Amino acid sequence: xxxxxxxDGSIDHYADCARRMMKTLRxxxxxxxxxxxxxxxxxxxxxxxxxxxxxxxEWRNEDLGWNLGVVRRAATLELSKQLDSMAGGFATNAFxxxxxxxxxxxxxxxxxxxxxxxxxxxxxxLCELHSQALGVTQDVVSLILAGSPAGASARWRSLxxxxxxxxxxxxxxxxxxxRYQSSHLFELRKETRLRIEAIGRKxxxxxxxxxxGLRELDDACERLxxxxxxxxxxxxxWAAKQLKQKRxxxxxxxxxxxxxxxxxxxxxxxxxxxxxxxxxxxxLRRGKAASSLFVGGPLDASIVQVDTVWxxxxxxxxxxxxxxxxxxxxxxxxWSYAAHMFALDAATDTWRSxxxxxxGHLRERFSISGTTVN
Numbered sequence: 001x002x003x004x005x006x007x008d009g010s011i012d013h014y015a016d017c018a019r020r021m022m023k024t025l026r027x028x029x030x031x032x033x034x035x036x037x038x039x040x041x042x043x044x045x046x047x048x049x050x051x052x053x054x055x056x057x058e059w060r061n062e063d064l065g066w067n068l069g070v071v072r073r074a075a076t077l078e079l080s081k082q083l084d085s086m087a088g089g090f091a092t093n094a095f096x097x098x099x100x101x102x103x104x105x106x107x108x109x110x111x112x113x114x115x116x117x118x119x120x121x122x123x124x125x126l127c128e129l130h131s132q133a134l135g136v137t138q139d140v141v142s143l144i145l146a147g148s149p150a151g152a153s154a155r156w157r158s159l160x161x162x163x164x165x166x167x168x169x170x171x172x173x174x175x176x177x178x179r180y181q182s183s184h185l186f187e188l189r190k191e192t193r194l195r196i197e198a199i200g201r202k203x204x205x206x207x208x209x210x211x212x213g214l215r216e217l218d219d220a221c222e223r224l225x226x227x228x229x230x231x232x233x234x235x236x237x238w239a240a241k242q243l244k245q246k247r248x249x250x251x252x253x254x255x256x257x258x259x260x261x262x263x264x265x266x267x268x269x270x271x272x273x274x275x276x277x278x279x280x281x282x283x284l285r286r287g288k289a290a291s292s293l294f295v296g297g298p299l300d301a302s303i304v305q306v307d308t309v310w311x312x313x314x315x316x317x318x319x320x321x322x323x324x325x326x327x328x329x330x331x332x333x334x335w336s337y338a339a340h341m342f343a344l345d346a347a348t349d350t351w352r353s354x355x356x357x358x359x360g361h362l363r364e365r366f367s368i369s370g371t372t373v374n
Contacts, residue, residue, distance in 0.1 A: 014075035015365040021068045022368045075362055083147050086355040090305050093346035094141050097309055098134065100339040101316050104332065105130050108319055112329045121177035122169060123326065126319045129166045133159055133315045140308045147357045149301040150283050154272040156304050159311045160262070161250065163318075167257035170318045172242050179238035182224050186233055189217040265307055285360065293369075296359025305350045309343040316340075 040048070084091070109127045136159045143152035169177050192214045199207045224232060231240035236248035243252060254263055271279045285297030313336075320336035323329050 009078060011075050011078050011362075011365065014071050014078065015362075017071045018068060018075070018366040019368050021071065022366070025068070026368065072362070072366065075366075079147060079362065080145065083145060083357065086353065087144055087301065087305070089349035089353060090346050091141055091145055093342050093349060094137075094305075094309055097312065097339055097342035097346060098137055098141070100335060100342060101130075101137075101312060102134055104316055104320060104335050104339065105134060107335070108323050108332065112323050112327055112332055114327050114329060120174075121181060122174050123322060125169055125177040125180055126166055126322055129162050129169075130315050130319050133162045133166075133312055136162065137308060137312045140304065144301055144305060144308075147359065149299045149304055149357055150272045150296075150359070152301070152308070153269045153304045156308055156311065157266060157269040157273060159308065160266050160269070163311050163314050164250070164253050164258055166315050166318050168239065168253045170322055171257065172239075176239060176242050179228055179232055179241070182228075183232065183238040185217060185220050185224065186237070189214065189221055192217060265303070269304075283359075295363050298356040298358045300354070300356050302350045302354050306347045309346045313340055313343040 105127060108123070108130070113123070136155060140152045140155045140159065143149075143155060165180075169180060192210060196207060196210045196214065199210060201207065221233070229241065231237045231246055231248075234240070234247055236250065236253065239248045239253060240246060243256075245252065254266070258266075271282060280294070283297060283299065284294040286294060316336045316339045320332040323332035
């Protein structure tokens, strides 16, 4: 890697190395194209032409692609260090919140169950949803520290959905939690049907195994319909009886347990998940090299940081409250309050130290577009 092996740890250094490598690669690609044309002429098809070009390019470059990746990774790690200095206060409190929340989950799943039959289905479901929320929160904080607030917002969307379902079930009769615990079988049946279609008829062994599984699921689903009612078949059908509706959407649940401000944030986060034009408008900016070039723009990470800690804390409160009311364990409330303090510290640190992340920074620094071949 020549002078690039003498790492001084700065992004400027890594960018210079990458640009030199990219210029070498560009010269090599152009000369490989010329050599391939001389060897094959214009009588061969696309696949033959590209195969010959690939062999030539690989022979000429050897480890260049690997070294280019090494330099980009080093620059990314250096950028992460800079991000950690800006988001470190938030992350420290968020991880403290996460640790206390994990303790709440562990105790609610075991030691705090003094009355095993009291709201058993509801407590089982809330512990399950809370456990999922812990994993999602870890993902969101990791994405924030990696400089991906848009990715963090997309992942926070799942956390919001978990909090919505947890709040709805907590406010509903125990029968709703019982229905929810069985609802996955209908989703598995739908998935198995699609798998059978994807397998086709050639792979008979796999197809027969999948069809046997589908018959078992059909029987289980039929028993559930008899036990409950036909509305449970549909998405969110576990909530249909409580809402007195034949068909239920996530919006129906959301309107009953979330605020208008929270629903707005969910809509905005969804723009980072779906391929909508508005997502490009909000997350990209025009590059400096050309008016038609778009790169990742400066994004404010503060909103998703605050949303994350308070959404997790909302699920903490739901679970701790149920344990207190149904199991008679006041300790659950105390631990939830301790978690609340860390959530408040994380949110406060965020507003005290706002920052933006320019996700297109490395792309522009490493670019050789518009430069001449040396």
